Amino acid sequence: MTTVDRGACPYPFSEAQGLELDPEYGRLRDNGELARVRMPYGGEAWMATSYEDVKTVLGDPRFSRAATLGADVPRMMPLIQNETNLLTMDPPDHSRLRKLVAKAFTMRRIEMLRPRAQEVVDGLLDDIEAQGPPADLVEGLALPLPITMICELLGVPYEDRDKFRAWSDAALAFNAFTLEEIQAGRDGLREYLAGLVAQRREQPTDDLLGVLVQARDEEDRLSEAELVQFGVTLLVAGHETTANQTGNFLFTLLSTPHLLRDLRENPELLNPAIEEMLRMTPLGTAAGFPRIATEDVVLSGTLVRAGEAVMTQLASANRDGGVFDHGDEIDFHRENNPHIAFGHGVHHCLGAQLARLELQVAVGSVLNRFPDLRFAVPVEEVPFKTGRLIRGLRALPVTW
Amino acid sequence: MADGRWNVAIDSGTCIGSGVCAGTSPKYFKLDGGYGTPVADEVDADDEVVTAAESCPMEAILVREVGTDKVIAPLD
Ligand code: HEM
Numbered sequence A: 001m002t003t004v005d006r007g008a009c010p011y012p013f014s015e016a017q018g019l020e021l022d023p024e025y026g027r028l029r030d031n032g033e034l035a036r037v038r039m040p041y042g043g044e045a046w047m048a049t050s051y052e053d054v055k056t057v058l059g060d061p062r063f064s065r066a067a068t069l070g071a072d073v074p075r076m077m078p079l080i081q082n083e084t085n086l087l088t089m090d091p092p093d094h095s096r097l098r099k100l101v102a103k104a105f106t107m108r109r110i111e112m113l114r115p116r117a118q119e120v121v122d123g124l125l126d127d128i129e130a131q132g133p134p135a136d137l138v139e140g141l142a143l144p145l146p147i148t149m150i151c152e153l154l155g156v157p158y159e160d161r162d163k164f165r166a167w168s169d170a171a172l173a174f175n176a177f178t179l180e181e182i183q184a185g186r187d188g189l190r191e192y193l194a195g196l197v198a199q200r201r202e203q204p205t206d207d208l209l210g211v212l213v214q215a216r217d218e219e220d221r222l223s224e225a226e227l228v229q230f231g232v233t234l235l236v237a238g239h240e241t242t243a244n245q246t247g248n249f250l251f252t253l254l255s256t257p258h259l260l261r262d263l264r265e266n267p268e269l270l271n272p273a274i275e276e277m278l279r280m281t282p283l284g285t286a287a288g289f290p291r292i293a294t295e296d297v298v299l300s301g302t303l304v305r306a307g308e309a310v311m312t313q314l315a316s317a318n319r320d321g322g323v324f325d326h327g328d329e330i331d332f333h334r335e336n337n338p339h340i341a342f343g344h345g346v347h348h349c350l351g352a353q354l355a356r357l358e359l360q361v362a363v364g365s366v367l368n369r370f371p372d373l374r375f376a377v378p379v380e381e382v383p384f385k386t387g388r389l390i391r392g393l394r395a396l397p398v399t400w
Numbered sequence B: 001m002a003d004g005r006w007n008v009a010i011d012s013g014t015c016i017g018s019g020v021c022a023g024t025s026p027k028y029f030k031l032d033g034g035y036g037t038p039v040a041d042e043v044d045a046d047d048e049v050v051t052a053a054e055s056c057p058m059e060a061i062l063v064r065e066v067g068t069d070k071v072i073a074p075l076d
C-alpha cells in the first residue's frame, strides 16, 4: 500500500485541446497509480484512470453519488450540486426513479424509433443540400437531431429549443459563464420543466413527462422536485451529449483520411465504427462526477478512506492496454470493444441506445449523402468550445 | 405482493455488461467476466428482482414463476 505522500497535483492537468486526451492520464494508468489531485473546487480527490479502477468506482455500491448532494465535494463544476436527480441518487431511491422510465429506453423500444430518426436526418440533409455548400453540420444536423428526438420522447415543444439550449449551455459550464449565469441556467431549466408539468395536470399527455406526472399524482412514486429534475436531466442529457459527439465523430472522420476511407469502403463497419469512436472520443473536458467512498476501499494498491472523493476518467480507462490491444489507436475492425463510454453500474447511461441510434443514423446518412464531404476551412480553424463540462465543436463548416 | 419461487435467467448473448442489474440489486445479480449473472437461478419471489430486471437496457433478464413458467419480467 502507498504510504508516501507525493502531494496532490493541481487539476485539470491542462486545458482540454480539441479531442486530445492529456497524456498524463495514460502515464498514471500505466504506472498503476491512483492519482491524488487538487480539484478546482472542494479540495483534494483521488483520480482513477485504469479500466479496473474506474469500473469499480462506478459499479461498486461502496462508492456513493448521493453523498455528494448538497456537499462542497471536490469537483470541476463551480456550484455545489444541490438538486436531486438520477445522477445524485444511490439505490434504492435511484432504482425507484430509474425504473419509471427504463422501459422507454430499452434497445427494443429505441429501435422502433429508427424510422423516425432516419426521417428527421433525411429532412435535415435535404435542407443542407438545398442551401448548397458550405454548410455548418453542427447547426444543420448534430444539434437538431437529438433535440428533436428528446423533445418528442419527453413532450417538450421543439419551438422552445433556443431557450433551453441557452440554459443548458450555461448550466453545464465550468468557467465559460459567470456563477450568476450558471445559476440562472439551472433556474431557467427548473422553472421551464415545472411549467410543462403544470400543463400536464390541466391536460394529460402520454409522453414521458406525462408518464412521470401520472406516476407522481396517481401513484405517489416520486416527489415534485424529483419529477421536475427528472425532466431537466432527460432534456439536458438527451441533447448535449449526442449533439456534441456527432460533431466530434464527424470531425475525427474528416480529419483522419484513412478512417474515412475505411468506413466509406466498408459501410457495414458503421456500427463498430461508432462504438470505436465512442471508446476513443473523450466526451468530458475533464474527469466525470465525483463519488464518495462509504467504506475504506483499496484501489490500485492505494487505500481510499471512507469519506474521501474519487474522480473517474472514462477516456483513459477506455484506452487501457490491459483490455484493448493498441488502445490508443482508432481501429474500426476491433473484435472486442467493451468500452465504458456510457459509464458502468447503476448510472450506466439511460440514453445509451438512443445515443447509438442517433449517432449511427446521423453519421451513416451524412456520409451516404455527400460522397465528397470535407472541411470548408483548414482543420486548425474548425472551432471547439471551451470552459464547459462537455467537449464539442462550436461549428463544423463543411463543403462537398 | 410477491410470493412463490422464481427462476432468474440472463441471456448472455444479449447482455452488454452494463452493470445496472448488479448495481441495482447485488443480492440477486453479479458480474462474471464482465457480464450479468444471477447469484442464484431460483429465488423466493421478491420485487427487487423485478426492479433489476426492468432496469436492464437489453431486456436480457427473464424472470419466470417456477412450475407455471409464467413470465414475471420483463412485461410490456
Ligand atoms: C454519445 C452520447 C452519450 C454519452 C457518451 C453518454 C454518457 C453517459 C455517461 C458516461 C453516464 C454516466 C455518468 C456517471 O455515472 O457519472 C451517463 C448517464 C446518463 N445519461 Fe448519457 N450519454 C449519452 C447520451 C445520452 C442521451 C441521448 C440521453 C437521453 C435520455 C442520456 C441520458 C442519461 C441519463 C438520464 C443518465 C443518468 C443515468 C442514471 O444516473 O441512472 N444520455 N451518460
Ligand code: SF4
Binding pocket: B010, B014, B015, B016, B017, B018, B019, B020, B021, B022, B035, B036, B037, B055, B056, B057, B058, B059, B060, B061
Ligand atoms: S442490466 Fe442487463 S445488460 Fe446490464 S449487466 Fe445486467 S443483464 Fe447485462
